[in-house]
Amino acid sequence: MEKRTLIIYTVITLIGFIFAVMSGYSQEDVTNVEDSAFEKKMRPAVPFLHDKHNETAGIDECNTCHHVYEDGKENEDDSSEEQECSECHTINKGDNSMALVKIYHLQCKGCHQKKKAGPIMCSECHPR
Amino acid sequence: MAMHNFSTWDWETGKKLVVDTTKWKDMFNWIEEPYASPDGERIAVVVKTGDMEFSVCENNTPWQNTFDKIWYLKFGSDNRLTALVSDMGAWTVAVDGVAWENTFDFVWNTKFGADGKNITVAAQKDMEYFAVTNDIPWETRFSDLSNLTISHDGKRVAGVVPTVMIKQGDIFKFQEGCYSAVVNGKPWDANFVNLWGLAFSHDSEHVAAEVRTSLYDYTIAVDGVLWDKVYSSVWMPQFSPANGSVTAPVRIAGKWTLAQDGKLFWDRSFDQLWHHMYSTDGKKIAAIVATKYGRWTIAVNGIPWSLTFGDLVTDAVFSPDGNRIACIGKEDGKWTIAVDGRAWGEKYDMVWQPVFSPDSRKVAAKVERNGQYTTVIDGKPLKKSYKALWNPVFSPDSKKILIKGIEGDPDGGKYFRLVLPVNDITG
């Protein structure tokens, strides 16, 4: 690699870093809604500031979102934050990934709709 | 109807050889198509007897007179034979070989009264047009004559003539009405844009016609007097034999129905309605109708048969007692006869107008299949077929039928007159 190229890469990385820091997001809080079941992403993953979101939405209990259902009934004493959604919401073979997309959408968008708060349109969550 | 008296014909059962037409070939080198007389006793044909010299050979004998042109052989119902003949360019009518005294520049369209006594032709002389009945020309002449029509008794003759001179291309004058009907040489007082189908009343006194009074208004005129209604089109009118009223198919809002004296007569309309006809007593009217687009049948007093044909229906005829109707129907290119709403099972390449027996119980028709002709009675065919055949005639007692035909092989070319008991055929 040529020197000049190296310099340019370094500068770009630095600027990017500074920008990230200045944006006010704490490093460890910046996360995306990910699920290993999404082999190929149709849209970019949804950036999700976990703590900030819960703070704004006033969510205290983990299982408000990370729910656990047993025999079709919600177990209100348990929560599932260690699991990926797709572990329970299994996708049948042959089904397209819309089924999994749907449960994610219902989880986020559904709640936003209910509370009349938060993003509900495609590009509000899936950034370019 | 005052028909000729056919009870005087030979109704003896049997087969009679009238003439071996193959002999004609030895006699003449020009032989046209033959015509048989109604009683079947004679068969006539135009032949060439010399260079530009024609005659008519009846049975085995040519007429004594020859002409430089002969055409339109026609037998009257009284079995007299007429022909239109020209001698040195002068045209006239020859009846049984004898030419009328008057000659013309042209004659055509021979017509007979029902009894055959009165013979009328259209004639032109010095570019003037008129009719001639029994060698007596009309005194009045016209610049044209069409739609020659004669009354049942043959005594009165009507036609359509121009009554106002118009230059070709004067479309506006034409639209003012330059035509009228003429009866025995006397035109109606009124002029019309057009006139077509003329009909005489049964007493021969009155004439009705389809007329167009502008480019758009069609109606019926009776003795020159218009119905007070106009239609977008009309077809030929008919007089009722019962009360002298006039009926005609009329087109209203794209559909056809029957009107009487300018008022609606049938309460339903059809995609087409034409050739209506009365039973002898005038109580029934039948017409050829299309009940829907492309489906043809007969309607009696406005009620159509359930049987319909796709190609056409034609040549409808009432039985003498007025209770039955027969017609020709064609479906998918094949022809048949239908009687009272039921079709004969067999189909043919061609059929001729069916004939009822005088007692109205039987129907016979000439039919063609593979170039051979035969007669079918009530759906049952004669065993023999012919290479030429004429319409059958029932005997006055309806028990026998007269067949006139030229046989093919093995008797090739022999013209026979056959009288058969009807039961022999119908079983």
Next chain:
Amino acid sequence: MAEPAIKRSDESSKIVDEGIDKGIARLTPEKIEQVINKVLAAETGARLKTYVETCVHCGLCSEACHYYLSHDNDPKFSPAGKVKQTIWEILKRKGKVDPEFIRDASRIASTECNLCRRCAMYCPFGIDIAYLMSVVRRLCHMLGVTQLYIQDTAHSHSATLNQMWVKEDEWIDTLFWQEEEAQDEISSLRIPIEKEGSEIFYSVIAPEPKFRAQLIYQAAVIMNAAGVDFTMPATPGWDNSDQCMFTGDYEMMGRLKKVHFETAMRLKVKRIVMGECGHAFRSVYDVGNRWLAWKMPPIPVTHAVEFYYELLKQGKIKIAKKYDKPVTFQDPCNIIRGKGLHEKARYVVDALCEEFIEMHPNREHNYCCCAGGGVINTGPQYKMKRIKGNRIKAEQLFATKTRGAKVIIAPCHNCHGGIEDILHHYGLDMELHFLGDIIYKVMEKPV
């Protein structure tokens, strides 16, 4: 943005036509509105509506039209352009148009469209622009606005049941005359008149006895040589032509077709064979019969081209020596787009002629002669209009001539009229013949 629909054309005012001028003079806006709305309500329906609403104004039909191509792609002459200037506007204004509008509409529908139906093959939706133009003609007829010459033929049709004021005796006399003439050549020749039960009723258009009697002569020679059992009637009904179909006088059109077919029924023939005429075929095959509720012709109709094909294929006519000049073939709209006779026509041409050179485009895509659809019948005033309106035909013929063709065969009377004028005006030195002319020339004749 949008072009005004009505541009007063000075073209129509240049042509003096008494039929139009007097017709227009008798109109009032009230009468126009009343007649138009009455006719549209009574006689038009789903087709008119669907066609007008489906047209997406794409202009793809333009290059189908010989008028458009011949007028340097002037959009006023495009098929949809003509619809825009007439029926769209009439519908948009609900019939509230003035007499001058009707003058233009009549000019467009009757002298700038041959109803050739080529555009139906260029419109992706298959919109029947010929039908729309026919509706305009029908409206003009109902308003009493028709070109004098064609109206006169319509009157002739009504008075004599033929197109040319031929009287009953004149018709028969012509047959006698042609028979006599032909007997000088073939002594046994006969034109059988009123021969009931014949196989074939040979029907012609009135211009044949009037102006082109030799065609009857030739047909008689062909019929006799082929041993065909035919007849011709001595009554009205012998004429198969129908200008009333083109003026929009449908009631009269129906009457003419009724007489024609009933003559065939009366003569007990198996079928009608007709001479080399296009428009008459259209009128007996799928227009006139329909008005009468006959779904198909009640007695089958065979066009001359198809008939010649049969005679040659069955060996009923033998060719003595093939025609040696290189020929090309004009596909007439009404029997090609109207009956698909193009391959049979080529079979006939190949059987008769040494060398055949196609013109391009051809078959269904051939350009109209610009005389058909009643246009030539509108009269001599419109002759230059026809000639200028078909420069493309002259170019097409010229290109064919360059490739060697010396003779044009056109089995249609209108094609003859139109092409004759074009050949003359554009100085194309080519011969023009009917198929019958060629057959007559090259066939083996009896003595």
Next chain:
Amino acid sequence: MHDIYNFVSGPLVWVSFVIFFGGSLYRLISMAVLARKKDVFVYEYMSLKFGLRSILHWIIPFGTVKWRKNPLFTIVTFTFHVCIIFIPIFLSAHIILWKESWDISWWYISDTTVDILAVVVIASCIFFLVRRIVLPEVKYLTSVSDYVILAIVAAPFITGFWTYHQWAGFRVMGIIHIIAGEIMLASIPFTRLIHMIFFPFTRGYMGSEFGAIRHAKDW
């Protein structure tokens, strides 16, 4: 925003589908009834075989003389028409909405492909627009309504493209996109966009007359 979004993506969708399907059905049935009454020929001469034969030739690119004579137009119009039908149906973003609401879904095209196709559609619309302005024979036939119709068709694609790329004001544009789609759908039965519904019938009828009666090709 929630209320507006919910309104345009809820009741308005229903309304537009009802107008589209109901309207199209109404137009078809009323035309069929009118034809039965006034244009009996359409029924009498319609032939399934020849109707389909003609339709087939016309829906295949370069299947007709006309298509072959105007290759550019043919390519554009076919791509355009295929795209405007396929994109809305096989776009994943649309399908997920179906999935969420009705739990139904089907095969979809990748967003990248759609992105390209949307550009094609928009370019086609520009092509049609330019054609209307530049070509005299098209300009002559063009009225204001033709531009409006073109705009109606182009709008959902432009707005969709905009929203997808999240350009300025994409939230509002998203709403507009939904409304634009609904307008397009709803206007099909009542504008010349009805050609989509009537095409099989007009072409089929002409194909039948040409094929079954006149024994000729109409392409």
